[in-house]
Amino acid sequence: MTSAPARSAPPALLPGMQVLERGWLSSNNVLFEEGDRLSVVDTGYASHARLTAALIDRAGGGRRLARIVNTHLHSDHVGGNARLARGGGVSIRIPAGAADAVLAWDVERLGYRATGQRCPRFDFDGLFRSGDVMELGGRPWQALAAPGHDPHMLMLFQRQGRILVSGDALWEDGFGAIFPELEGEPGLADQRRTLDLIAGMKPLLVIPGHGAPFCEVDAALRRAYQRLDALQSSPQRNARHVLKVLVKFWLLQVGQTTLGRLVEHFSRARYPRIVHERYFPDLAYEAMFERTLWQLCASGAAVRDGSHFRNADGGAAR
């Protein structure tokens, strides 16, 4: 690696490129200026769409949003698509692997029912695949398959500048929950190959789907491999982690919940059902969620307040 920049200064991006750093419920939005137009990579969660639209307007300085590109179809990355495109004149490009599910708006395959999340329907105009090169902000970005968190996820790599838009394949501290593994698909093994791919590309700057852009890529990869080793060491551990992520995501949406409301919300969600049946069959469904809530409290990601559990800012469980 080249010498790290001073920690108090933000990493340098390419001219005409901006990262709108969001939180954990909404993904980051990566903006590219293209003449009097704009492209954006990922659009955040549906309930935040009004703010997302206003931010893009403001940051775009009068340029018109003309194109949306999505790294994957999870609700926190495509939730703003419908609103941003509703005025017309905005094309949407998605990873080719998700095309059939989006065409049919199959909320089961898209994972929205499985996770208990919501996402307004949208139509796509174009597809992209691993290896494709697309121009963003006047520069070529290559799409790279990044299965693990989502089997169809694509990252975008700018080879000359060695800048990686990593989606949820690599964050500064971790990566997105490995949902496919729950259903017996090779999610963890895929994630390892994806990390190997990133390591081989030696990016100088990573723009993650969540959290701040970072240059200390080797350290981030070390943490990611450690976390992956831990998850692979025990299937229960990955299952527990997925459950924590889903409950935290729900807490971020509603602010606070009772155990009863939480169990009701997830009563038909496929992933928690699988976690229950395959990994914790000895526990009652409700008891499994109660344990998850206490685990979030123990890490500072939630606090108990009488019969309610409130969202708290500590210990981001993702």
Add this chain to the structure above:
Amino acid sequence: MTADRVPSPCNSVCKLDQGGAYCVGCLRTLDEIAGWSAFDDERRRGIWKQLRQRRALAGQAPCERPR
């Protein structure tokens, strides 16, 4: 880790106020949210200080108070 940089004030509320000027969750303006990742730590600390002031002011005017 970002621990040694000034962290984002985002608390995932991400709801625009009625006038369309700021987020009712973190009380940052659109420019302060959009520009955050490009600001150095000095500027970030300045915004955090202003946010504390805005919170105090909001406390005196309940109708402006974020939920």
